Amino acid sequence: MTVADLRVTAVAGGVAAPAGFRAAGVASGIKKSGLDVSLVAADTRASAAAVFTTNKAQAAPVLIAREYIAASGGHARAVVINSGCANACTGAEGIDTARAMASAAGAALGCEPTDVLVASTGVIGVALDRDRVTSGIAQASRALGSDGGAAAARAIMTTDPFPKEAAVEVATPAGTFRVGGMAKGSGMIEPMLATMLAVVTTDAGVAPALLQRALTAAVDTTFNSISVDGECSTNDCVFALASGGSGVTIRESDVIVLTEALRQVCEPLALGIVRGGEGATKLVTIDVSGGRTHDEAKRAARAIANSPLVKTAIHGADPNWGRLVAVAGRAGVDFVLDTARVQIGNVELFAHGQPFDERAPEASEHLQGREVVVRVDLGTGGSGRARMWTCDLSAEYVRINAEYRT
Amino acid sequence: MTVADLRVTAVAGGVAAPAGFRAAGVASGIKKSGLDVSLVAADTRASAAAVFTTNKAQAAPVLIAREYIAASGGHARAVVINSGCANACTGAEGIDTARAMASAAGAALGCEPTDVLVASTGVIGVALDRDRVTSGIAQASRALGSDGGAAAARAIMTTDPFPKEAAVEVATPAGTFRVGGMAKGSGMIEPMLATMLAVVTTDAGVAPALLQRALTAAVDTTFNSISVDGECSTNDCVFALASGGSGVTIRESDVIVLTEALRQVCEPLALGIVRGGEGATKLVTIDVSGGRTHDEAKRAARAIANSPLVKTAIHGADPNWGRLVAVAGRAGVDFVLDTARVQIGNVELFAHGQPFDERAPEASEHLQGREVVVRVDLGTGGSGRARMWTCDLSAEYVRINAEYRT
Numbered sequence: 001m002t003v004a005d006l007r008v009t010a011v012a013g014g015v016a017a018p019a020g021f022r023a024a025g026v027a028s029g030i031k032k033s034g035l036d037v038s039l040v041a042a043d044t045r046a047s048a049a050a051v052f053t054t055n056k057a058q059a060a061p062v063l064i065a066r067e068y069i070a071a072s073g074g075h076a077r078a079v080v081i082n083s084g085c086a087n088a089c090t091g092a093e094g095i096d097t098a099r100a101m102a103s104a105a106g107a108a109l110g111c112e113p114t115d116v117l118v119a120s121t122g123v124i125g126v127a128l129d130r131d132r133v134t135s136g137i138a139q140a141s142r143a144l145g146s147d148g149g150a151a152a153a154r155a156i157m158t159t160d161p162f163p164k165e166a167a168v169e170v171a172t173p174a175g176t177f178r179v180g181g182m183a184k185g186s187g188m189i190e191p192m193l194a195t196m197l198a199v200v201t202t203d204a205g206v207a208p209a210l211l212q213r214a215l216t217a218a219v220d221t222t223f224n225s226i227s228v229d230g231e232c233s234t235n236d237c238v239f240a241l242a243s244g245g246s247g248v249t250i251r252e253s254d255v256i257v258l259t260e261a262l263r264q265v266c267e268p269l270a271l272g273i274v275r276g277g278e279g280a281t282k283l284v285t286i287d288v289s290g291g292r293t294h295d296e297a298k299r300a301a302r303a304i305a306n307s308p309l310v311k312t313a314i315h316g317a318d319p320n321w322g323r324l325v326a327v328a329g330r331a332g333v334d335f336v337l338d339t340a341r342v343q344i345g346n347v348e349l350f351a352h353g354q355p356f357d358e359r360a361p362e363a364s365e366h367l368q369g370r371e372v373v374v375r376v377d378l379g380t381g382g383s384g385r386a387r388m389w390t391c392d393l394s395a396e397y398v399r400i401n402a403e404y405r406t
Numbered sequence: 407m408t409v410a411d412l413r414v415t416a417v418a419g420g421v422a423a424p425a426g427f428r429a430a431g432v433a434s435g436i437k438k439s440g441l442d443v444s445l446v447a448a449d450t451r452a453s454a455a456a457v458f459t460t461n462k463a464q465a466a467p468v469l470i471a472r473e474y475i476a477a478s479g480g481h482a483r484a485v486v487i488n489s490g491c492a493n494a495c496t497g498a499e500g501i502d503t504a505r506a507m508a509s510a511a512g513a514a515l516g517c518e519p520t521d522v523l524v525a526s527t528g529v530i531g532v533a534l535d536r537d538r539v540t541s542g543i544a545q546a547s548r549a550l551g552s553d554g555g556a557a558a559a560r561a562i563m564t565t566d567p568f569p570k571e572a573a574v575e576v577a578t579p580a581g582t583f584r585v586g587g588m589a590k591g592s593g594m595i596e597p598m599l600a601t602m603l604a605v606v607t608t609d610a611g612v613a614p615a616l617l618q619r620a621l622t623a624a625v626d627t628t629f630n631s632i633s634v635d636g637e638c639s640t641n642d643c644v645f646a647l648a649s650g651g652s653g654v655t656i657r658e659s660d661v662i663v664l665t666e667a668l669r670q671v672c673e674p675l676a677l678g679i680v681r682g683g684e685g686a687t688k689l690v691t692i693d694v695s696g697g698r699t700h701d702e703a704k705r706a707a708r709a710i711a712n713s714p715l716v717k718t719a720i721h722g723a724d725p726n727w728g729r730l731v732a733v734a735g736r737a738g739v740d741f742v743l744d745t746a747r748v749q750i751g752n753v754e755l756f757a758h759g760q761p762f763d764e765r766a767p768e769a770s771e772h773l774q775g776r777e778v779v780v781r782v783d784l785g786t787g788g789s790g791r792a793r794m795w796t797c798d799l800s801a802e803y804v805r806i807n808a809e810y811r812t
Binding site for chain 2: 054055056057058086088089090091092123124125126234308309312313315316318320321322323325326328329330334335336337340350352353354355357393394395397398399400401402
């Protein structure tokens with residue numbers, strides 16, 4: 001099978017869309033109001049894979065999820081996530097609470113605690129109420145249903161303005177399988193998945209190692225290519241579970257097909273995180289070309305995506321290509337001013353070392369929209385290309401983050 | 407001489423305080439209103455040194471100042487700076503305009519163009535009006551005076567809310583000399599001097615190479631230890647001129663004395679830039695200890711200084727030490743959560759892997775002030791320490807930068 005053989009159709013149901021999965025979201029009282037415990041369960045033991053935060057301050061649930069996915073040899077029955085409290089920087093008590101979450105889910109589902117992946121999101125350094133979260137998990141296990149994807153997606157939200165879920169049906173010559181997913185943002189996204197949680201499910205049959213390869217590759221061009229504010233949290237995780245319920249088996253030679261299928265779900269979830277970024281009013285696509293290497297192009301794209309001056313200019317619909325040049329120039333990669341180019345929308349504003357400011361009004365018009373594209377060629381003549389997505393920086397971002405705990 | 411031998415007293419006069427210097431600031435019409443051409447002149451040819459932006463997109467005046475200071479063997483009669491237009495990304499025309507600035511000053515002062523250092527600050531990618539700037543320079547040369555420091559400091563401002571100048575008299579066993587200086591910010595400060603211009607003058611006598619060593623060292627702990635928003639511009643420069651007018655000569659063995667004297671002027675200028683950072687309401691000192699090395703401590707301090715989440719929390723007087731831990735953890739340096747410590751003011755909020763949230767009200771009280779101190783120990787047991795200064799991130803920063811050109 002090749003990627004060209006796939007026919008991909010959007011379907012409803014989120015994480016519970018693939019065969020063999022149920023989900024639920026309940027209110028346990030960790031948050032003052034609203035859903036705060038999310039459970040995604042496979043009917044039978046599934047292959048599991050995960051990508052974790054690179055932050056050196058790792059939250060208790062990250063440490064436990066790492067430990068358990070290794071102990072189970074890349075298998076899991078369920079993912080349980082609470083919002084409202086990150087259970088990070090909470091010492092030995094926090095570790096015990098993360099274990100208690102897995103044990104509660106295991107008891108409810110009839111599996112080993114090590115077959116449960118745990119995650120938490122919310123304020124750092126506040127103890128997670130063990131009674132509330134474990135009774136919430138028991139409650140969620142009773143509420144599991146194939147229509148529970150939407151509630152599960154709501155229950156992982158913190159400052160997210162809307163839930164993020166997606167699911168697709170993938171028709172291949174070998175049969176049809178599904179991929180579903182949910183994610184939460186918002187601020188603190190980047191450099192490597194920050195306070196970003198996502199769960200992806202599929203009813204394809206696939207060995208754990210192969211699922212891990214496909215997940216890592218799909219995450220690289222989606223969740224690891226977005227940035228809201230350049231932060232990276234203590235709690236970020238992307239989990240994938242594969243039930244095999246579709247009867248379609250992914251072999252070593254088909255890994256690119258599974259990667260593409262996962263990407264089809266991860267990309268809209270990742271873009272949803274950016275669209276719902278704290279205070280965001282615009283989705284900004286940054287295409288960098290002409291890098292000496294892909295890595296250099298990505299580094300420049302990331303520097304642009306994280307630049308407060310670029311993000312405020314875009315917020316103000318100011319076609320300030322000079323800031324793009326300045327950021328590309330300080331990104332620590334090869335950059336040649338005389339051959340560099342900058343486009344906003346389809347309007348070239350800088351090339352051959354010269355600005356074309358007479359075109360600024362047309363570029364400004366493009367920047368008024370909700371979807372903005374910025375293209376920078378680093379001018380090295382190399383073939384390195386990369387894409388990042390980010391959002392604009394608004395006064396609302398400041399308001400949200402200055403008042404998060406108060 | 408050692409640093410302990412120095413007695414340092416603040417004096418008036420800014421860049422024109424040391425013997426043998428005059429200054430002026432005039433309005434040439436580059437800006438719609440206000441002073442926009444600044445001239446600092448030595449009565450005779452002076453030793454000169456400079457530190458330039460590390461941005462790969464270098465503005466025309468940076469290229470010309472680099473060329474001329476090399477051509478003159480580290481000598482100069484004057485520094486000429488315009489505000490209102492950065493003369494960056496302006497192609498061959500821009501280069502010619504930068505040369506014309508030096509030629510105009512040379513003609514007015516009776517020296518070679520290569521004995522003039524040029525700089526520009528303002529919007530990138532807009533042509534600098536050559537007639538206006540050169541006639542402004544001629545006008546400034548006629549206005550030169552020993553009382554011109556204040557006007558010169560005003561004429562280099564862009565979004566700066568106030569001018570920044572400082573001068574000291576340094577009494578040593580070998581005699582008394584003076585150091586004066588002026589600087590402009592504001593946003594785009596960092597990683598290596600961004601849209602930051604400073605001119606430092608001294609009437610000590612010192613060879614160019616020695617002046618360069620002292621300047622580089624003084625800049626490292628002052629202008630290179632501040633950050634407003636993590637940006638680095640196409641135009642940053644720090645220039646130093648030494649006239650010898652005091653009769654005190656700095657020898658190789660006294661370089662530490664000169665470094666300290668320059669630092670005494672550069673530090674208040676650098677802190678003034680932070681205090682006047684775009685939208686800033688607080689000066690934040692970040693002390694990092696317990697790093698494996700000085701460089702690692704500085705990298706962590708810089709990551710904290712540039713974190714939008716830390717800066718918005720401080721703006722909101724939220725003692726959110728969790729964000730400090732999360733940023734230290736993602737700074738790409740050694741970090742040990744179990745032995746790390748976080749203090750806000752003198753209040754320890756996190757240690758031994760545990761939060762002390764009962765102390766949050768006291769820390770919040772400290773954060774209400776205009777001067778805030780944050781201390782993070784990276785927990786490695788190493789002796790690496792570093793200090794950075796930054797400001798908070800306010801909705802006003804967004805407003806200024808979303809509307810800069812409109």
